[in-house]
Amino acid sequence: MQGTPKHLIACHECDLLIERVVNQPDQDVVCPRCHARLYYTTLNSIERLLALSIAGLILFIPANLFPILSLHVFGQSQSEIILQSALSLYEGGLEVVALLILLFAIVVPLIQLIALFYISFTLHYRWEGRLLRQAMHSYQHLRGWGMLEIFLLGVLISIIKLKDIADLEIGLGLYSLAALIIVITLSGIFFNPHQIWHQIDLHRKQSRFYD
Template sequence: MHGTPEQLIACHECDLLMTRVANKPNEDVICPRCHARIFYTSINSIERLLALSVAGLILFIPANIFPILSLQVFGQSQSEIILQSALSLFDGGLVLVALLILLFAIVVPLFQQVILFYISFTLHYRREGRLLRQAMHAYQHLRGWGMLEIFMLGVLISIIKLKDIADLHIGLGLYSLAALIVVTTLSSVFFNPHQIWHQIDLRRQKRATDDR
């Protein structure tokens, strides 16, 4: 085994340390000892992430400003958006639940989309991007903390329980939320941390060479 620390990579399954090798797009790199897939390179993954992050930011607006559900009971009508749901729980004394919804259904998903946009935009258009490494660390830590799917599940359960006692109308916000969940899921599928880290390291090495 030869190479500098930057050229070495460890298998995430058996910890075998080996020299990083170049691979062609859509070609897997397999561990010679345990045969686990170490990394792969996708075609146009950055462009896909950029398109998905833009779509996610666009969908985030109607998902949070338009009503999710409109409820009509005994002639009285009420519409709810995600923020109003959190505020209603807060007024009802469920402070912790309200904070969890605010954090994991609004704040974290928004930060995920913004950070992903910054990473993909910077790499695609070859911008300076001195915060790329910090952005990647932040995004990888935030992955899995966005809980839009759980919030959507709660809304669907509410629809099932209330449909027999009230007149329910699904709002544009719910459709936008469903589309945002799809976009977020696709972003996770196309997110290739090895490929992105490799591009960031290449940019750092090029910048260090230019500064000499």
């Protein structure tokens, strides 16, 4: 397994071959041709991700179990949790739309949080981590497919659409959802793929050494 020259890197967006430069922690290295961000340093990346993924997994529970909104008209009331959107559409015959909502608003964010927790936990506590590569691939390929922030905007629009027609009550689920979105967004910012892949590489070499 011969190594490629360590001082060379290529831009992932335009494939320009350039020489690696040493960057300060607060400086991004940018491709001179297409201006893509090539690599950067995130301080305490793993520890921050560990804290955020635990917070996210905890917040995921109330965000999905408590009602987001409740509606009261003529003594009747109806409340909605995220899953209810998918179920109602499924019952109404829109199976494809129901499946997409289920995936984008529940399944993808959950898988990403679990993957992130697994990655940061195994790297921080130096566990064996047989599934580290799979967890990284899942997280990276699912980026952009978790759409909770769009769901939240949808909730706000629904509130405005319905506020003249009925009494609406904002539930605990909506506050949890907002907090969950903040946590997920922050974890996306602190997720530094280059650094983590490098750490996984070191981690695997070390554990092979101890075998």
